[in-house]
Amino acid sequence: MARFFFDSGDRDLVLQxxxxxxxxxxxxVRRVGFEGLVDLSRDELKSIDGQQLFVEVRDENGEKVLRLSLSLDIKMTR
Amino acid sequence: MVNHDLVREGDQPVYSFVVLEGLIGSTKYTGEGKRQITSFFVAGDIPDLHGLHLSVMDCNFSTLTPARVGFMRHDALRSICDQHPRIAAAFWRSTLIDAAIYREWVTNVGRREAYTRMAHILCELICRMRSVGRIEDHVADIPITQAALGDALGLSTVHVNRMLQELRREGLIATTGSRVHARDWAGLKRAGDFDTTYLHQKTPAD
Known part of the structure; x- marks a missing residue:
């Protein structure tokens, strides 16, 4: 077992x-990060075209291990 | 011992227990094995008092922190209730308050945003521990794991950490190890949409 740190946010605000x-x-790490991203999007996803949310994972030495992100596309089709 | 089941779903206990030290959770599991903590119990509470009248347990009671409990035989409790109607009434009142706490819990988990939800549960814990004299001011030692907080709030561990971080950033709480200090009690109550009415405390701790 090792400890990993899951920073999360969008372009404006990242919480360490x-x-x-x-x-x-x-x-x-991947499963835990994904569950975090789902919760993050439930709370923070706004109806803003191009909004990006991410979870970025560091190990105990500060090395980046994994990044999960999603972005919202809203296009008028008529 | 943590995550030790004191009573399990399906048990037919002949005892009820009173919490002397520590934090106990009532828990249920989904078919997929996911745990939901459905209520906390602190010192002085009798979590499975309903077992006196409902013979089969419909949930588990587990330690969430190291805890000490005392067991009381149901036949002894029954004869006390028969002889002392005021004690019987106090027990009845206690289970009614448990139900009020469960109602608030459902509202919290079902309808409040994660940030409010987290603030609310911290307010409840602090209030209940204060009312039994377990903490002074608004500094509570809550050696509960983030995983357990997540199971109580229906949130992922990552989001639990994020919410704690956000409450710290707003200056509402400070944490050192397992110690949670409500730095701005009025602010934390506002953030948590917290009103003590449902706890029905005779001398509300504020």
């Missing part, structure tokens, strides 16, 4: 994870 989460391996 100061607590971290214990994960058994990269698969768990």
């Amino acid at each position: 994870d100061e607590i971290g989460v214990e994960c058994a391996g990269i698969e768990e």
Whole structure:
């Protein structure tokens, strides 16, 4: 088990994870990060074209391990 | 011991227990094995008092922090209730307040945003621990894991961390290890949409 830190936010505001989460391996890091991104989008996704949300994962040495992101596209079709 | 089941769903206990130290959660599991914590219990609470009248347990009671509990035999409780109607009434009142807390919990998890939800649960814990004299001011030692907070709030662990971080950034709480200090109690109550009425405390701790 190792501790990973899941920073999250959008272009305007990134909140640093100061607590971290214990994960058994990269698969768990990915699952935990994805669940975080789902919650983040439920709270923070606004009806703004081009909005991007992400979760970025660091290990205990500060090395970036994984980045999950999604962006919203809104286009008028008529 | 943490995450130790004191009572399990399906049990037919002949005892109820009172919390002496620590934090107990009532928990249920979905068919997929996901845990929902449905209420917290602090020192002085009798979490499974309903077992006195409902013979089969419909949830689990687990330790969320190291805890000490005392067991009371149902037959002894029954004879106390028969002899002392005021004690029977106090027990009844206690289970009614438990139900009020469950109603608030459903509203919190079902309808409030994650930030408000987190602030609300911290307010509830601080209020309940204060009312039994377990904490002074608004500094509570809550050695509960983020995973357990997530199971209580229906949030991912990552989002629990984010919400704690946001409450810190707003100057509402400070945390050192497991210690949570409500730095701005009025602000935290506002953020948590928190009104103590549902706790029905005789001398509301404020």
